[in-house]
Amino acid sequence: MITARGGGLEDLLGEYYAALAAGDPGRLPLAADVRFTENGQRIAIGTGLWATATRAADSRAAMVSEEAYGPGGTAGSVAGWGMITEGAAEDADGADALLGVRLRTTGKAISEIETVVVRRAPFGRATFPERLLEPSAAMARILEPTDRGTREDLVRAASGYLDGVARDDAGLIPAADDCIRIENGLQTVLNPDADGFPATFVSSGGLGGLGLGVRAQIRTLAFRYIEDIRDRRFVAADTARGLVLVCCFFDHPGKVRGAGFDSPIVAPNSMLIWELFKVAGGLIRRIEAIGAAFPYGMRAGW
Amino acid sequence: MGEVSQELQERRAYLGSYADRYFELLPSGGHQQLPIAPGVVFSENGQRLRLGQGLWATATGAARTRAVTVLDGPAGQIATWGMVTEAGHDAILGVRLKVDDEGLIDEIDTFVVRFNDMASTFSGSGLLDAQRLAGPTPGLLDLVDEGDRPSAAELRRAADGYLDGVSSGEVGLIPVADDCPRIENGVQTVLRADGLLPGRAPNPATAMGVAQQVREGVTRHIAAARDRGMYLTDPSRGLVMVRFFFDHPGAVRGWQGRAPFIGPNSMPAWEVFKVRGGLIRHIEAIIAWFPYGYRWTPEEQR
Numbered sequence: 001m002i003t004a005r006g007g008g009l010e011d012l013l014g015e016y017y018a019a020l021a022a023g024d025p026g027r028l029p030l031a032a033d034v035r036f037t038e039n040g041q042r043i044a045i046g047t048g049l050w051a052t053a054t055r056a057a058d059s060r061a062a063m064v065s066e067e068a069y070g071p072g073g074t075a076g077s078v079a080g081w082g083m084i085t086e087g088a089a090e091d092a093d094g095a096d097a098l099l100g101v102r103l104r105t106t107g108k109a110i111s112e113i114e115t116v117v118v119r120r121a122p123f124g125r126a127t128f129p130e131r132l133l134e135p136s137a138a139m140a141r142i143l144e145p146t147d148r149g150t151r152e153d154l155v156r157a158a159s160g161y162l163d164g165v166a167r168d169d170a171g172l173i174p175a176a177d178d179c180i181r182i183e184n185g186l187q188t189v190l191n192p193d194a195d196g197f198p199a200t201f202v203s204s205g206g207l208g209g210l211g212l213g214v215r216a217q218i219r220t221l222a223f224r225y226i227e228d229i230r231d232r233r234f235v236a237a238d239t240a241r242g243l244v245l246v247c248c249f250f251d252h253p254g255k256v257r258g259a260g261f262d263s264p265i266v267a268p269n270s271m272l273i274w275e276l277f278k279v280a281g282g283l284i285r286r287i288e289a290i291g292a293a294f295p296y297g298m299r300a301g302w
Numbered sequence: 303m304g305e306v307s308q309e310l311q312e313r314r315a316y317l318g319s320y321a322d323r324y325f326e327l328l329p330s331g332g333h334q335q336l337p338i339a340p341g342v343v344f345s346e347n348g349q350r351l352r353l354g355q356g357l358w359a360t361a362t363g364a365a366r367t368r369a370v371t372v373l374d375g376p377a378g379q380i381a382t383w384g385m386v387t388e389a390g391h392d393a394i395l396g397v398r399l400k401v402d403d404e405g406l407i408d409e410i411d412t413f414v415v416r417f418n419d420m421a422s423t424f425s426g427s428g429l430l431d432a433q434r435l436a437g438p439t440p441g442l443l444d445l446v447d448e449g450d451r452p453s454a455a456e457l458r459r460a461a462d463g464y465l466d467g468v469s470s471g472e473v474g475l476i477p478v479a480d481d482c483p484r485i486e487n488g489v490q491t492v493l494r495a496d497g498l499l500p501g502r503a504p505n506p507a508t509a510m511g512v513a514q515q516v517r518e519g520v521t522r523h524i525a526a527a528r529d530r531g532m533y534l535t536d537p538s539r540g541l542v543m544v545r546f547f548f549d550h551p552g553a554v555r556g557w558q559g560r561a562p563f564i565g566p567n568s569m570p571a572w573e574v575f576k577v578r579g580g581l582i583r584h585i586e587a588i589i590a591w592f593p594y595g596y597r598w599t600p601e602e603q604r
Contacts, residue, residue: 023555041568041595048566048594051554087553087564094553095564119565120425254360255389257331266389267414268346268356269421293420294593296356297349 009065009078009105016101016113017056017082025050031109037301038115040272040294049117054094055085061132061185062139062276062288064243066236076105077236079245081274081290083132086119095119096128098184100274100290102235102247114247114302116272118292122184123201129185136182138286139278143242147280151237154244157279158234161214161287162248166229170215174283179214181287189214214287225263227251231300242279247300249273250291268296310375317373317380320399320407325364325384328395333358339406346412347590348570348598357395357414363387364395369435369488370442370574370586372543374534378402381534381543383413383572383588385435392417392432394487394588396572398532411532411598413545413572415487415590423567424591429499431488439485439586442576446540450579454535457542460577464512464585465527465546473516477581482512484585512585523561525549529598532572540577545570547596548589566594 019027025045038048063080079102087094097119104112121128149157157174164173181189186196192211194202202210209220217223228251237244254268273291277284320337327335333353346356368384383396396413417428446452452460460477467476484492489499497509507520515521530546552566569589576584 038595039593041593041597043595047551052552052565054555087561093561093564097565117565119423253355256359257362265420266360266391267393267416267419267421268360269419295347295349295421295596297346297351 009067009076009103010063010080012103012105012110013060013063013065013078013080013101016103017060017084017099020050020053020084020099021056023050023053029109031106031111034110034113036113036115039117039292040298040301042301045113049084049086049097049099049115052086053084053099054088056099057083057133059133059135061134062136064139064236064238064241064245064276066238073107074105076103078103078105079236079274081132083128096121098128098132098290102245102274112302114300116274116290116292118184118290120292122186124198125186125196129196131182132185136288138180139243139276139288140241142240143280148239148242149279149282151239151244153282154237154239154242154277154279155234157282157284158244158246158275158277159232161277161284162229162232162246162275164215164218165223166226168218168221168224170218173215173218174279175214175287176283176285177213177215179284179286181214181289183289184291189217214284221261224259224261225252225254225265227253233300233302242285243276244279245274245276247272247274247302249298249300251296252293253296269293270296270298272298272300313375313378314373316405317375317378317399317401318371320401321368321371321380321382321397324397324399325366325368325386325395328358328361328364328386331358331361337406339402339404339408342408342410344410344412345599347414347592348596350599353410357386357388357393357412360388361386361395362389365436367437369437369439371438372534372541372574373536375536377534379534381532381572381574383435385432386414388416392430394430394435396588398534413570413588413590415588419590422591423565423593424563427501428591429487429489429491429501431500434485434488439584442541442574442584442586443539445538446578450540451537452540452577452580454537454542456580457535457537457540457575457577458533458544460580460582461533461542461544461573461575462530464573464575464582465530465544467516468521469524469527469548471516471519471522473513476513476516477577478512479581479583480511480513482582482584484512484587486587486589512582523550523563525551531598540583541574542577543572543574545572545598547571547592547598549594551594568592568594568596570596570598 060080060082065078081100371382394415400409573587
């Protein structure tokens with residue numbers, strides 16, 4: 001995929017954010033039948049966030065892209081997330097939001113646009129973490145050839161994580177002990193000082209212990225309130241960087257009567273989660289994710 | 303007072319008893335004790351779920367009496383809403399039941415309005431007067447004198463006239479009495495002598511009547527009242543119910559009016575109108591905050 005400015009897929013993602021801030025989808029090479037969703041809803045291009053966004057950060061916090069060559073030409077996928085502003089950018093009426101964008105290209109045109117807009121700052125914070133304004137250098141790093149796996153290896157590792165979280169089985173998760181996880185910009189493992197979290201979240205015992213690692217948290221059974229991780233789509237993988245992105249729903253039935261565990265989530269919801277895994281030497285080394293809660297049972301529209 | 307036929311009265315009685323039973327059984331999760339037809343279709347907040355999921359699994363209490371009920375005998379349907387609790391948190395539950403020719407419930411649509419709900423696109427605390435919704439709304443179920451009684455078609459026209467007028471700004475479309483109260487989630491949002499909503503800053507618009515609010519542009523942020531359906535009519539009581547979505551595009555670029563929402567949202571609503579002598583005399587609604595473009599059914603969502 002070569003963009004209008006001669007760049008690749010990752011430049012195309014940057015062009016999307018710039019066009020969005022300008023409210024001008026006409027700048028983008030859209031296929032005539034392009035399909036667009038925002039937070040799981042099929043709406044017309046130009047509506048939704050297209051009508052309210054006034055600013056986009058200079059760079060994305062995380063990104064992954066993949067190209068495949070087939071009989072129909074080149075198909076590309078690129079996805080990432082970064083900060084945007086809705087409403088008047090210069091006055092108090094504006095509001096920041098975290099925007100995830102997934103583009104699929106067919107030939108030279110964008111044929112699919114999937115977006116998720118996270119409008120609430122995470123974990124009860126008043127603002128989004130600064131980290132989301134900067135690209136994640138750890139995710140972008142190229143792996144040594146000996147540490148790389150195939151696309152299938154990456155998908156298997158990510159699936160193991162999702163299975164382990166959904167079934168409370170740490171043994172299914174091929175994660176390194178020092179694996180970091182960042183969710184909506186906050187580090188939710190190996191963070192004993194609860195950096196970035198409001199006191200209210202920490203005192204509620206959130207996530208079974210922020211100081212623990214990925215697998216150790218699962219062993220505390222603190223994730224039993226996650227009923228299922230469904231509708232998993234592995235939308236892009238980059239074997240050179242060991243990256244694979246899965247879009248999925250975490251189903252939370254809420255505080256179910258008679259359940260043998262407590263749920264930090266009162267009412268049923270389904271969280272649309274985009275989770276990016278970095279896998280090296282067969283182990284997950286880093287996880288960065290974004291997500292927002294929606295009505296229980298909602299589908300992604302894909 | 304007008305007379306209602308014996309057959310309709312009987313049908314009213316058992317539809318009413320099914321709705322009573324629904325709320326009685328909810329806190330114990332005993333949905334199996336309802337007279338359910340094989341293949342019953344159940345939805346909560348627009349998502350098709352298995353009966354027993356969603357609020358059926360989390361409800362801890364339900365009021366014995368409900369605020370609003372519309373019984374459409376010829377259609378074999380009842381719609382009603384009242385207060386419930388979910389792990390001690392107040393919520394409003396709207397239920398529509400349809401019974402088949404054998405008197406079994408074959409369709410259940412539910413609408414749960416939760417407050418401070420993670421799955422809501424509204425991050426503040428929504429307006430709610432739980433006390434007001436704890437019992438039947440005075441006068442709503444009074445029979446309308448024959449001479450003032452609207453036909454089912456006139457009832458639908460009145461409801462549509464209101465929705466057309468509010469979403470287009472054309473006050474002439476709304477057949478409403480000057481003293482018509484409108485109660486949303488238990489809170490009166492027009493003709494307030496105090497000129498403010500509970501817990502909010504003073505807002506002169508709340509002192510206006512329904513028509514005046516539209517005339518003064520208070521409702522200009524509403525782009526559409528779409529996907530109207532589930533009309534239930536009860537001419538003997540002058541009642542009509544409709545469900546729909548208010549689309550709020552948010553603080554769109556170039557917008558000069560008041561935009562109560564920065565980001566876009568779609569508000570699902572169930573709204574009941576009492577019509578007498580050709581005019582809307584009372585409006586009751588329950589309303590939530592969902593992603594922009596949300597639909598009521600999975601078929602629509604594709």
